[in-house]
Amino acid sequence: MKKIKYLKKITPLLFVITPIIIIMGWTTTIIGELIRRQHKPSVFCPWLISEQSITPLKNTKHLLVSAYTDQRLGGFDLRIIGVFKRDFVDPLYCSFCCAGFVSETTPSIILPHSDHFGFPYGTMDVLCRIPDNCDATYVTLLTAPSTVNISEQLWIPIRNKKAPKKAENELNFTVCISTLFGDYNNVLQFAQTLEMYRLLGVNRVVIYNTSCGPELNRLLKFYSQEGFVEMVPWPIDKYLNPSRGWNFAEHGGDLHYFGQITTLNECIYRSMERSRYVLLNDIDEIIMPYKHDNLNSLMDSLQPHPNVAEFLIENHIFPKKYFEPSGRFHLPQWSNVPGINILEHIYREDPNSSYHPYKMIVQPRLVEQSSVHQLLRNLGEQFYVPKEICRIIHVRVALLKSLQLEELNEDKRLWDFQEKLIPNVDKVLRRAGLLTED
Structure with a gap:
């Protein structure tokens, strides 16, 4: 009976003391852990x-x-x-x-x-x-x-933290556009190029944007909301004086062409675990199959070369000063849209014997480092795709300025897609508020 009375007396005291002991134990543990961490590099992060x-x-x-x-x-x-x-x-x-x-x-x-x-x-x-x-x-x-x-x-x-499983939503083709700068506003050619790539089977286009014109900005916002374009802000001009050209002796500045090489490499690694192939080209270039209707069929035909890291595609210039004479694609609804109408330019230069510019389709998992026209370090092989199978359509200022019209080659490959391309371009321009006429 004495023991029971004693327990009754100390029980309330236990309810008070026990939490104090527990709290003191926790406090000691925490203080000990903090002291331990003062002597080791483990501290909370990130700040x-x-x-x-x-x-x-x-x-x-x-x-x-x-x-x-x-x-x-x-x-x-x-x-x-x-x-x-x-x-x-x-x-x-x-x-x-x-x-x-x-x-x-x-x-x-x-x-x-x-x-x-x-x-x-x-x-x-x-x-x-x-x-x-x-x-x-x-x-x-x-x-x-x-x-x-x-x-x-x-x-x-x-x-890219985890090694990938074969993802069901893996993309087949990603296009990497290195840098937009100088208030670039070639809206019509941009829309035609992206819609052409969509017809060829491209799943996503990644663009690094320093600056662009107001109309192109509206179009980019539409494509981004739709999910076809992934915009990456690229404010390199806030930190350096980037060059507008590729040659330091000629153009000056801190960094080649607004960091073109950096963005191409970043895009390869960004796409490494989510895209089978990556196309590395400029915004006014289209990597065009000539024997196949889409890029999937093209790459399937090249599968006898499974360990190829880079497929090099020859670049062919279509001078913008020469127009197709009938004017059949000089469409009135595009007259107020800024930019070049690539369907009007069907005359192609052949590269001269001393300079053959190339762009690439790469398998990103076989790439370590890339430049603009070739890989610098890779884990695979190099393959030059015959120009009869695939070449780049590049509508721009003539590279071989001495050539006359009769010395150029007629090439109407883009016209093979015009029945789908024209309404698709109209649709995207209209949705972006850049086309008011029907």
Whole structure:
């Protein structure tokens, strides 16, 4: 009975003391964990996440663009694509945000792209090793192997995190358009090109936009809302003085052609786990099959070459100063739409013997680094597609200016698609509010 009375007396006290003991235990554990973390590099992260397509790297002259897992390189399993000052490349260290905590730093390997055309800035890849047992979600680069002041760094997200399964929604063809700049407003040719690509079987077009004209901006918004075009903001002119040309000696500036090489490489990695093939060409070029009605059939015919990383397509200029004489495609509804009507230009240059410009269809999983006209580093082979099978239709200023009309070749390949192309162009222009006549 005495024991029961004693328990009755201390029971209320236990209800008070027990939570205090538990809280003290939790507090001790938390304080211990915080003390432990002061002596190790594990701290909460990330603090500042970059939402931009271009991220300045603190205490350097470098710009980070994007980070992608890359399981192909044996030990180095992350690739960061960036724009670096070529004469100012010191060692860099990778730091990862692993499920909310900062990892220990790991040294990096910096791989410059060999094509920079003499400009002070060029595209570079930084290869990092993700630490063991790290579920990495964000990464940043440091100039010293220390996480002191790491809370001041900007972190960029890691893309393509998981090795892909054969996705049911994998795209067959993605077109990468490197850079729009200088208030480009060639609306009619742009609409015709995109609708031609849609007829050929392209699933998505990725465009890096620095600036464009007001009418083209309206059209781009429509295509983006529809999902056919993926727009990537590219404000490179906020950080550098980008060149409007490809040759530093002639054009000057900090970076080749508004960062064309950087954006092409970024687009390849962006598409690597979601597209079988990537077409790398300019906005006024169409990679056109001549023996097949679509790109799927073209590539099926080339499957005896399964290990080809790059299929090179010869570029043929259609000078815009020469018009088809009948005027059958000089359509009145397009008269107020700015830009070139590619259906009116049917006369083709043949490249001269000394210069054969090419663009590419690539298998992105076999690509490491690309330039504009060829791959720089790849895991496969190279194949020149015969021009009788496929060539580029490129309506622009004549390249061989001395040629007269009678020296050009008549080529009406685009007319094979006119019955579907014209109403499709009308429809997209009307929906974008750029076509008022029926």
